[in-house]
Amino acid sequence: xxxxxxxxxxxxxxxxxxxTQSRSSVDTEDRxxxxxxxxxxxxxxxxxxxxRSLYEVLGLPSEATxxxxxxxxxxxxxxxxxxRVAPEKRDEYTHLFCEIGAAYEILAxxxxxxxxxxxxxxxxxxxxxxxxxxxxxxxxxxxxAHVPQTTTRRYGRRWETEKCW
Amino acid sequence: xxxxxxxTVASDxxxxxxxxxxxxxxxxxxxxxIDLGSSxxxxxxxxxxxxxxxxxxxxxTRMQSYVLFKGDIxxxxxxxxxxxxxxxSGSAIYLAKCLLGRVDTDPVVELYKSSPFLIQTLGIGxxxxxxxxxxxxxxxxxxxEVLAIVLxxxxxxxxxxxxxxxxxxxLTMPSSFSRFQQTRLERACxxxxxxxxxxxxxxTAVALLYAQEQQQSFNDNMGSGIEKNxxxxxxxxxxxxxxxxxxxxxVSQIRALAGDSVGGYAMVQxxxxxxxxxxxxxxxxxxxxxxxxxxxxxxxxxxxxxxTSANAVLECEIDGRxxxxxxxxxxxxxxxxxxxxxxxxxxxxxxxxxxxxxxxxDDVILVGGCSNIPAVRSLVLKACGGKQAYKxxxxxxxxxxGAAMEGAIASGITDPSGKLDLLTIQAMPHSLGFRISGDExxxxxxxxxxxxxxxxxxxxxxxxxxxxxxxxxxxGESKKASENHLLGFFKVTGIPHAKKGIPLINICMxxxxxDVLRVVVGVCMPDxxxxxxxxxxxxxxxxxxxxGWCAEAIQSKYGxxxxxxxxxxxxxxxxxx
Numbered sequence: 188x189x190x191x192x193x194x195x196x197x198x199x200x201x202x203x204x205x206x207t208q209s210r211s212s213v214d215t216e217d218r219x220x221x222x223x224x225x226x227x228x229x230x231x232x233x234x235x236x237x238x239r240s241l242y243e244v245l246g247l248p249s250e251a252t253x254x255x256x257x258x259x260x261x262x263x264x265x266x267x268x269x270x271r272v273a274p275e276k277r278d279e280y281t282h283l284f285c286e287i288g289a290a291y292e293i294l295a296x297x298x299x300x301x302x303x304x305x306x307x308x309x310x311x312x313x314x315x316x317x318x319x320x321x322x323x324x325x326x327x328x329x330x331x332a333h334v335p336q337t338t339t340r341r342y343g344r345r346w347e348t349e350k351c352w
Numbered sequence: 353x354x355x356x357x358x359x360t361v362a363s364d365x366x367x368x369x370x371x372x373x374x375x376x377x378x379x380x381x382x383x384x385x386i387d388l389g390s391s392x393x394x395x396x397x398x399x400x401x402x403x404x405x406x407x408x409x410x411x412x413t414r415m416q417s418y419v420l421f422k423g424d425i426x427x428x429x430x431x432x433x434x435x436x437x438x439x440x441s442g443s444a445i446y447l448a449k450c451l452l453g454r455v456d457t458d459p460v461v462e463l464y465k466s467s468p469f470l471i472q473t474l475g476i477g478x479x480x481x482x483x484x485x486x487x488x489x490x491x492x493x494x495x496x497e498v499l500a501i502v503l504x505x506x507x508x509x510x511x512x513x514x515x516x517x518x519x520x521x522x523l524t525m526p527s528s529f530s531r532f533q534q535t536r537l538e539r540a541c542x543x544x545x546x547x548x549x550x551x552x553x554x555x556t557a558v559a560l561l562y563a564q565e566q567q568q569s570f571n572d573n574m575g576s577g578i579e580k581n582x583x584x585x586x587x588x589x590x591x592x593x594x595x596x597x598x599x600x601x602x603v604s605q606i607r608a609l610a611g612d613s614v615g616g617y618a619m620v621q622x623x624x625x626x627x628x629x630x631x632x633x634x635x636x637x638x639x640x641x642x643x644x645x646x647x648x649x650x651x652x653x654x655x656x657x658x659x660t661s662a663n664a665v666l667e668c669e670i671d672g673r674x675x676x677x678x679x680x681x682x683x684x685x686x687x688x689x690x691x692x693x694x695x696x697x698x699x700x701x702x703x704x705x706x707x708x709x710x711x712x713x714d715d716v717i718l719v720g721g722c723s724n725i726p727a728v729r730s731l732v733l734k735a736c737g738g739k740q741a742y743k744x745x746x747x748x749x750x751x752x753x754g755a756a757m758e759g760a761i762a763s764g765i766t767d768p769s770g771k772l773d774l775l776t777i778q779a780m781p782h783s784l785g786f787r788i789s790g791d792e793x794x795x796x797x798x799x800x801x802x803x804x805x806x807x808x809x810x811x812x813x814x815x816x817x818x819x820x821x822x823x824x825x826x827x828g829e830s831k832k833a834s835e836n837h838l839l840g841f842f843k844v845t846g847i848p849h850a851k852k853g854i855p856l857i858n859i860c861m862x863x864x865x866x867d868v869l870r871v872v873v874g875v876c877m878p879d880x881x882x883x884x885x886x887x888x889x890x891x892x893x894x895x896x897x898x899x900g901w902c903a904e905a906i907q908s909k910y911g912x913x914x915x916x917x918x919x920x921x922x923x924x925x926x927x928x929x
Contacts, residue, residue, distance in 0.1 A: 257579070261603045268775055269804060269865035270761065281804045281864055288802040296707070 241290035241303060249304070253295070260291040383520035383549045383763045384510055385557070385755025388499060388537075390449045390590035390615070392721075393417040393430070394752045395506045397514060398760030401767055403753045406513050414748060415506075418446040419498045421484040421491060430505035436649045442468045442485035447617065448498035450590040452540075453533035456480040460613050466621060468645045477901050496540040503544035520547045522759040524751045526591035527553035527781045528611030530837040531827055531869065531893050549762045550866060553781060555584040555595035556606050557754030558719055560776050561745060562597070563604035564757065567774070580714040581607075582742070585699065585732045586751070587722035590615040594698045595779075596706040596713075606779035608706035608800050610698045616655070616722045619688045623651045623679070626687045627666060631675055639671075646670045658684050659724045685727045692727055699735040705800055710737030719747040778803040784861050784869065787824040787833040788916045789814065796861040799829060803867060808860035814915040817849040821857060822914035824906065825871055825892055838903050840894030843914065844873050846885040854878065857916065869893075 242249045245259045267284045269277040293299045382398040384406075392414045396405040405413045408430060416429025421443050438444055447464055454461050456473035461480055465471050470483035470490050483490035510518045525537060534551055541548045562582055579600040586593045593611040597604045624647050628640060635643070650668045657664035663680040685692065703710065716736045722728055724747070733739055746753075761772055780803060785795035788811060797805050813821060821844045828836025847855050856876045863869050869892045874883040895902060 257598075258600075261600060261605070264605075264777055265601075265603060265775055268777065271775060277865065282806075284865075285804055285806045288805060289807070292801060 240307065241294055244286055244290040245294065251294075253297070256291065256294050260287065260295070263287050381514075381516055381518075381520075381763070382756075382765045383522050383759035384507075384518055385522050385524075385752050385757070385759045386503070386506060387524045387554070387557075387749075387752035387755060388449060388502065388506075389417060389588055390447055390617070391417060391588070392748075393502055393506060394749060395510050396749070396752045396756035397510065398756050398765060398772075399514075401769060401771055403756045405749055405752060405756075406510050408509050416446075417449070417499075417502045418444050419448070419484075419501045420444045421486045421493070426501050428502045428505045430502060430509055440468045440645055440649070442470070445469050445482065445484050445493060445498045447590060448495040448502075450613065450617075451480065451482065452495040452499065453530065453536035454480070463618060463621070466641060466644055477904075496536055496543060499537070499540035500543035503541060503546060507544060507546060519545070520549050520759070520763065522550045522552060522755045522762060523548060524554045524557050524755050525551045526588075526611055526613065527555065527593040527595070527609045528591060528613050529553075530782070531839055532837060532895060534867075535893060550758060552755060552758055552776075552778070553593060553595065553609060553611070554586050554588075554591075554720075554751045555593045555609070556597070556604075556776055556778060557752075557758065558584045558586065558717060558745070558750045559595060559597035559599070559604045559606065559754070560757055560774060561750055561754040562715070562717060562742075563599040563602060563776070564771065564774055565744065566599055567602040568771070581708060581712050582715045582717060583699070583702070583713055583732075583736055584717045584719065585695075585723065586720040587695065587728060588615050588720040589617050589722075592695055592698060592720075592722070594702045596702050596708060602774045603777065604775070605777045605802070606800075607708065608702045609779050609781050610702045610705070611781065612694055612698055614691055614694055619684075619691055619722070619725075620648060620651045620655055622687045622691070623655060623684060624648055626683070627651065627675070627677060627679075630677070631673075643670050643673070647675075654679055655684065655725070659726060681726065688727075692731055695728060696731050696735055699732055703735070710735075710739075713737065713739065715739070715742040717742045717745055717750075719745065719750045721748065723747055778867070780805065780863065782827040782837070783829055784825070784827050784839075784863070786826065786859060786871075786916075788918050790912055790915065791833050793826055793828070793831055793833040793836055794918060796859065797863060803863050804865045806860065806862040808858050810919040811857045811859060811916040812853050812919045813847060813850070813855050813857075814852055814912065814917045816852050818852065818855075818914070819847050819849065820845045820914055821847060821916050822906065822910060823859065823871065823873055823916075824903070834903055838895055839869070839892045840871075840890065841902070841906060842888065842890050842894070844875060844885075844888060847875050848877055848884055850877070853917070853919075856919065 240249075242251065245251075245256060245263065247255060247259055251259070264284070264287065265271060267280050267287060269281045269284060272280045293303050384395050384397045385403075386395050387393060393416075394405060394414050396403050398404075407413045408415055410433075416434060418429045418434055418439065420427050420432075420434055420438060422438075434444055439446070446469075447467065450464055451461060451471070455477045456479065457475055457477050461471065461473060465473070469485070470481070472481040472483070479494075481492060482494060483492050485491075507518050521541065523537065523541065525534065529537070529551075537551060538548050559582065562584075566580055579598055581596065581598050584593075584595045584597065591611065591613050592615055593609070595609045596607045598607055599605070624644050627647065628644060647668065647670060650666060654664045654666050658679070658681050663678055666675065666677045666679055668675050713736055716733060716739045718729060718732060718741050723732075729741065733741060757772070757774070758776070761774060766772060779800045780797060781799065783795040783799040784797040785793055788794045794809065794811075796807050796809055822841060823844060824833065824841040825839040826833050826836040827839055830836050844857065847857070854877070856878065858874045858876065860872045861869065862872065870889055871892055872887055872889045874887045875885050876883050
């Protein structure tokens with residue numbers, strides 16, 4: 188569940204999580220959750236569209252400036268760092284924060300970022316390049332509008348099926 | 353025996369992480385912050401919207417972290433001050449923190465062998481034998497026990513002042529501490545009946561304090577946070593740490609962390625050796641070491657004097673030998689040139705790792721006893737582009753104040769005025785990874801990455817029909833696994849028979865917000881969706897004393913039989929194109 192949801196997404200619909208994602212702290216349940224979160228199995232055969240772009244994770248357009256990336260990271264950290272939430276939600280938030288941290292690590296490093304951008308272009312995953320009906324024509328109208336509000340899965344697949352490149 | 357209950361220390365073998373810590377009354381109180389230094393210790397707590405450093409009955413906030421073994425009850429510098437004569441009699445153990453979790457082949461242990469108490473090494477990779485002279489008998493002890501005695505007395509002192517039971521604490525530690533050393537520090541706390549909420553590297557505690565000050569001043573002035581980058585240099589008696597933090601709006605993000613185990617003790621020792629070399633070049637070694645023990649306190653006084661004046665006169669009489677020597681600041685700096693160079697390289701290394709230009713630094717904070725040495729100050733400030741040192745932070749109590757603040761935050765205390773609306777995003781002090789292809793180190797989680805973190809890598813078998821694989825986990829920066837710190841090892845079994853390179857072994861490393869490391873391993877085959885054997889989840893470190901042998905023993909028993917090879921991540925084969 189949490190693996191398919193964008194943290195930026197969550198911040199807008201936080202009240203939702205608390206009810207839908209409240210899970211028992213039974214050990215086995217915990218473990219199942221964890222192994223699922225592992226994105227297991229991670230192999231060539233597993234569908235790559237499951238991965239959200241790093242920009243989506245931070246809720247930013249791909250032309251975001253370094254400062255915007257830093258600010259967004261900090262804002263998300265304040266919301267999702269496990270130190271800032273109740274003890275019973277720690278595990279869940281740890282996963283989300285790890286995802287945010289991993290995205291930030293790449294995007295904050297200009298060399299890694301350009302390498303990532305290049306690799307994304309190759310497989311046709313670059314975001315915010317082509318307006319679709321679900322997106323505002325002007326990305327500056329609403330900075331976060333391109334972040335899918337329902338599921339990322341559908342969003343990712345659309346790019347694939349459109350075969351726009 | 354009518355021992356006061358506060359002075360009992362659980363036996364070394366036991367591990368009781370404060371079972372009372374969970375009780376409601378303990379949770380309602382803020383955890384105390386403890387700065388357990390190599391030579392001084394202090395304790396502070398968040399109370400009434402501020403940090404309060406707790407003083408002992410003699411009004412001291414910084415107490416010697418020495419333990420004197422005399423009679424039945426050992427006493428520490430917390431409750432009574434120890435005379436120099438007693439300190440050098442061999443009955444007092446100090447520098448326990450420097451010896452904690454080190455094996456007898458460690459060069460750092462060698463450095464402290466000139467101390468008056470017994471440090472016996474066999475050079476085989478076991479823990480050194482440490483003894484205190486009690487009534488003419490070398491009585492064995494351990495660094496954990498010594499630290500536990502100090503902690504018990506710190507705890508008793510805090511309880512007396514606060515009026516409630518102290519069960520949880522946040523401790524600071526040097527950033528160069530390995531994970532194994534951290535477990536030893538936790539063990540010492542458990543022996544003292546303290547539950548450790550968090551161990552934080554000393555400079556990050558200072559960063560938290562700085563972040564709060566910045567936030568307060570912004571709240572007063574402008575309103576919202578402007579990003580400020582700060583370099584924190586901390587040098588104490590036996591350790592030196594550097595950190596670079598970016599702070600804004602109460603969030604401090606540790607960008608880079610570096611540490612070394614060298615400090616004031618080594619500087620004084622260099623000075624002693626320098627003086628002795630000139631004075632007694634012909635003496636035999638045993639007499640020389642006895643003189644050097646007695647010369648130490650004098651040399652320490654000289655080091656302090658040289659912080660304020662350009663020269664100082666060393667005068668003393670040892671074993672009927674009169675010594676008198678004028679020592680200049682230049683001489684002192686000259687004999688310690690190596691240490692100063694190491695300090696400088698730490699600063700430069702940190703700046704480079706943080707990818708930061710000195711122009712982007714807003715402040716430089718110097719803390720710790722050795723930051724008073726003019727040469728140290730000037731070299732750090734020069735490396736930072738000639739900035740002025742940040743004022744307004746007490747260099748000796750900054751770490752403990754930061755720890756107390758973290759203790760309050762981690763205990764869930766909130767402050768109505770928003771003074772605790774803070775967050776520190778900690779960074780990994782070392783890279784974490786495992787051994788592949790012989791002696792190669794494959795880092796999974798990189799040094800300076802944010803904590804919590806999780807990453808996985810895929811590896812594969814190195815022999816045909818290999819059914820078992822050995823996972824040997826290390827921490828460190830060297831490309832050779834054997835040059836890093838061993839954390840533990842375990843075997844994955846039940847790998848289906850296949851040609852080498854076919855089975856997929858996924859190794860995931862996970863560090864949670866409390867800095868607990870877990871390694872999870874799963875085995876898959878290319879055409880099967882699910883893992884073929886149950887996953888293995890191992891909490892690290894698993895090694896214990898004598899781990900110096902383990903790596904060698906594994907090597908000699910298994911060789912490359914159970915090796916793993918790296919499997920490059922699959923190229924996204926353009927499924928969309």
